[in-house]
Amino acid sequence: MAVAIQRIVIGLVRNSQDQYLISLRRGEQHLAGKWEFPGGKAEAGEDELSALARELEEEVGLELTGAELMERKVFEFDDRTLALHFYRVTGYRGQPRAREGQPLKWASVEELRALPFPKANDSVIAAL
Numbered sequence: 001m002a003v004a005i006q007r008i009v010i011g012l013v014r015n016s017q018d019q020y021l022i023s024l025r026r027g028e029q030h031l032a033g034k035w036e037f038p039g040g041k042a043e044a045g046e047d048e049l050s051a052l053a054r055e056l057e058e059e060v061g062l063e064l065t066g067a068e069l070m071e072r073k074v075f076e077f078d079d080r081t082l083a084l085h086f087y088r089v090t091g092y093r094g095q096p097r098a099r100e101g102q103p104l105k106w107a108s109v110e111e112l113r114a115l116p117f118p119k120a121n122d123s124v125i126a127a128l
C-alpha cells in the first residue's frame with residue numbers, strides 16, 4: 001500500500017530590516033542542531049495555508065494574514081521523505097516570541113547562508 005508523504009509547511013517571515021525569523025531545532029527532534037524557519041507538519045485533511053497559520057501561531061505567536069508559495073519540493077533525507085512547502089509570509093500581526101522555549105532570532109540573508117540549515121533548505125536560501 002502506498003504511504004502518503006508527510007506534508008510540511010514552512011514560513012519565511014521577514015522584518016523591515018530584511019532579516020528572517022529562524023529557530024534552532026533541538027533535543028530529540030529530527031535534524032537537531034540545525035536552524036529552521038518556523039513550520040511543521042500539516043495534519044490530515046488540513047490545507048497548507050491553514051497549517052501554516054496554525055504552526056506560526058503555535059511556535060512563534062504570529063497571526064498570519066498573507067503568504068505566497070515560494071517553492072514546493074519533495075526531499076529525501078536519509079531516514080524519511082518529506083514534501084516541503086516553503087511560503088513567503090507577506091503579512092502577519094504580532095511580535096514573535098519563542099512559544100516552545102526554542103532559541104529564536106532574526107538573521108540577515110548573509111547570516112542565514114553561514115548557519116547550518118537542513119539540506120532541503122539550500123535552494124530556498126540561495127533564492128533570497
Ligand SMILES: Nc1nc2c([nH]c(=O)n2[C@H]2C[C@H](O)[C@@H](COP(=O)(O)OP(=O)(O)OP(=O)(O)O)O2)c(=O)[nH]1
Binds near residue numbers: 008055119120121
Ligand atoms: N519547520 C521547519 N522544518 C524543516 C525546515 N527544513 C526542513 O527540512 N524541515 C524538516 C524538519 C522536520 O523533519 C520537518 C518539520 O517538522 P517539525 O518537526 O517541525 O514538525 P512539527 O512542528 O509539526 O512538530 P512536532 O509536533 O512533530 O514536534 O521538516 C525548515 O526550514 N523549517
Ligand SMILES: [Mg+2]
Binds near residue numbers: 038039040041059
Ligand atoms: Mg515545527
